[in-house]
Amino acid sequence: MKELMQKLKQLDGKGYKAYKSVQGHYKYKNFNLHLDYVQGDPFASPSKIRVVIPAAKREVKKTWLETEARKTATEDIIARKVGSAITQGNFFIKGSGKSGQILFDKPGQEVLERSAVQVSPESMTVCISVGLPANGRRINGREAEKLFSSVIPQVINNSVFKITDEEIQKATQLADQQEAIRAEMQTNDWISFIANGSILPRESGISNRPMKNAVAFRSPAENEVSINIPHRVEPVKGMAIKRGVTLIVGGGYHGKSTILQAIERGVYSHVEGDGRGFVLTDRDAVKIRAEDGRKVTGVNISPFINNLPHKQDTSFFSTENASGSTSQAANVMEALEVGASTLLIDEDTSATNFMIRDHRMQQLVKKDKEPITPFIDRIKQMSDQRGVSTILVMGGSGDYFAVADSVIKMESYVPYNVTDEARDIMRKNPLERDMTADQSFGDVTKRSFKQNSLQTKKGKNHKTQAKGLTKIIMGRTDISFDDTEQLVDPSQTRMIAEIIQYLDRNSELGGKSLAELLDDIEQQMDRDGLASFTVFKNQHPGDIARPRRYEIAAVLNRMRTANVTQK
Numbered sequence: 037m038k039e040l041m042q043k044l045k046q047l048d049g050k051g052y053k054a055y056k057s058v059q060g061h062y063k064y065k066n067f068n069l070h071l072d073y074v075q076g077d078p079f080a081s082p083s084k085i086r087v088v089i090p091a092a093k094r095e096v097k098k099t100w101l102e103t104e105a106r107k108t109a110t111e112d113i114i115a116r117k118v119g120s121a122i123t124q125g126n127f128f129i130k131g132s133g134k135s136g137q138i139l140f141d142k143p144g145q146e147v148l149e150r151s152a153v154q155v156s157p158e159s160m161t162v163c164i165s166v167g168l169p170a171n172g173r174r175i176n177g178r179e180a181e182k183l184f185s186s187v188i189p190q191v192i193n194n195s196v197f198k199i200t201d202e203e204i205q206k207a208t209q210l211a212d213q214q215e216a217i218r219a220e221m222q223t224n225d226w227i228s229f230i231a232n233g234s235i236l237p238r239e240s241g242i243s244n245r246p247m248k249n250a251v252a253f254r255s256p257a258e259n260e261v262s263i264n265i266p267h268r269v270e271p272v273k274g275m276a277i278k279r280g281v282t283l284i285v286g287g288g289y290h291g292k293s294t295i296l297q298a299i300e301r302g303v304y305s306h307v308e309g310d311g312r313g314f315v316l317t318d319r320d321a322v323k324i325r326a327e328d329g330r331k332v333t334g335v336n337i338s339p340f341i342n343n344l345p346h347k348q349d350t351s352f353f354s355t356e357n358a359s360g361s362t363s364q365a366a367n368v369m370e371a372l373e374v375g376a377s378t379l380l381i382d383e384d385t386s387a388t389n390f391m392i393r394d395h396r397m398q399q400l401v402k403k404d405k406e407p408i409t410p411f412i413d414r415i416k417q418m419s420d421q422r423g424v425s426t427i428l429v430m431g432g433s434g435d436y437f438a439v440a441d442s443v444i445k446m447e448s449y450v451p452y453n454v455t456d457e458a459r460d461i462m463r464k465n466p467l468e469r470d471m472t473a474d475q476s477f478g479d480v481t482k483r484s485f486k487q488n489s490l491q492t493k494k495g496k497n498h499k500t501q502a503k504g505l506t507k508i509i510m511g512r513t514d515i516s517f518d519d520t521e522q523l524v525d526p527s528q529t530r531m532i533a534e535i536i537q538y539l540d541r542n543s544e545l546g547g548k549s550l551a552e553l554l555d556d557i558e559q560q561m562d563r564d565g566l567a568s569f570t571v572f573k574n575q576h577p578g579d580i581a582r583p584r585r586y587e588i589a590a591v592l593n594r595m596r597t598a599n600v601t602q603k
């Protein structure tokens with residue numbers, strides 16, 4: 037540390053570029069500091085540092101790393117502590133531009149594998165970004181000394197050296213319990229589980245935190261199951277949703293979309309206190325919605341759309357500007373293509389003509405003049421022929437009673453099982469509509485992306501940059517995916533940007549189907565870690581978190597530059 041302080045003293049008042057000379061690593065009493073990347077000027081993105089705390093200074097218990105879920109939970113809880121230490125420290129470092137900033141990738145409500153904190157048997161590593169202090173464009177050595185002699189050590193002392201073993205253990209135990217529930221779901225063919233007492237609604241449309249004074253979840257008796265979980269005596273009870281077709285019905289404003297959104301997020305684990313700690317969903321569940329205006333490239337949407345005007349080929353369908361129904365059809369087919377086993381659909385965000393067509397309309401508009409085979413004619417085939425379940429929010433059409441295995445009614449935020457009532461109604465009022473769509477769902481065509489789909493070059497360099505949660509700048513074009521609702525953290529978006537650049541740099545697309553490509557990407561994340569996709573493998577890799585394959589695919593599928601072949 038002395039060495040760094042001396043350097044900073046000497047640099048005081050010099051041009052900003054001279055900061056480059058501090059790149060390197062420094063020994064502190066309780067940790068090692070790595071200055072991996074030094075920004076070129078005070079307005080550029082902040083410098084990247086890593087603090088590595090050897091296990092000799094802060095013990096790493098073997099049990100914390102025993103499973104992947106525990107390791108992620110350990111890293112997550114420490115990252116939360118580091119984030120709070122920075123906010124609560126309320127540090128002020130003078131500086132122009134971005135200088136003086138201290139940035140850290142603090143987790144949100146989801147517990148994701150991320151690069152911000154890495155724990156191994158040998159050490160804990162904390163990745164922080166700092167704006168090296170400047171006056172105008174000159175180095176402010178005194179403020180830099182404060183940053184490295186006082187602020188950073190305080191942050192580490194108030195996090196890594198303050199968090200107790202019990203706090204970490206508690207997080208790993210929650211992870212064990214979540215994994216136990218997931219295992220039980222697998223054994224019993226449940227695609228979603230919502231524990232009694234869960235808090236589903238969020239504080240507001242822009243907040244992912246639990247609503248205060250919400251009505252706690254309570255399972256209908258018919259759906260209630262009891263699961264033994266580790267680290268606690270009494271089993272957890274709650275509602276299980278079985279494979280097959282489940283309808284969620286109910287009056288407007290009675291909590292239908294809220295429960296579906298909680299189910300959507302259940303593909304991830306949530307932190308203690310979130311209200312969704314024991315809300316878990318099939319990890320291969322994909323939210324499907326209409327998304328008019330999206331680009332579609334070479335997708336076989338013929339199970340849903342045929343005989344378009346002007347004879348457009350729907351078995352290899354491309355458009356720069358999809359309609360509501362064609363976009364929703366493409367979203368379904370793309371999800372199936374890469375392995376979705378459950379589809380989640382809300383009528384609020386669906387195209388009506390994609391979802392339903394009733395008897396009267398069938399009489400007026402004859403089949404050969406209607407390109408769409410509505411979802412109601414395919415939902416059971418997908419379940420029976422392809423093993424793909426659906427959970428569907430549908431308050432507007434009782435026709436779906438005919439194809440539902442289970443019907444849940446939301447009333448004042450409380451669910452009731454009304455499957456028998458719905459069957460009764462069907463018996464008394466049989467469907468008149470013509471259900472004679474062809475009997476087989478048909479094929480899900482595999483595609484592979486040609487290498488020239490990826491155009492990350494900007495001048496001589498590759499450039500991909502995430503802009504918030506739903507946009508990536510790739511070379512000279514933008515990829516937008518505002519309606520990809522299960523992407524939850526901008527760090528996931530940054531990771532997808534890194535993956536795209538990696539695939540281009542290494543010409544990795546050639547020949548593989550999209551599903552195979554995603555298998556390879558997931559294997560590499562498992563085996564070599566998230567950082568292995570970045571150019572800073574053994575340094576601060578940037579603030580990245582693990583996305584699911586479905587969201588990686590969603591981004592690739594929305595590239596305006598995509599070029600595909602079918603297999």
Ligand code: ADP
Nearest residue numbers: 237250251287288289290291292293294295449
């Ligand atoms: P629907 O889709 O049935 O029209 P929503 O799910 O959009 O209804 O819910 C309507 C409103 O009720 C929302 O503002 C939501 O936050 C709130 N809400 C939903 N569930 C609960 C609950 N369990 N407790 C309190 N408020 C809730």
Ligand code: MG
Nearest residue numbers: 292293294384
């Ligand atoms: Mg709704």
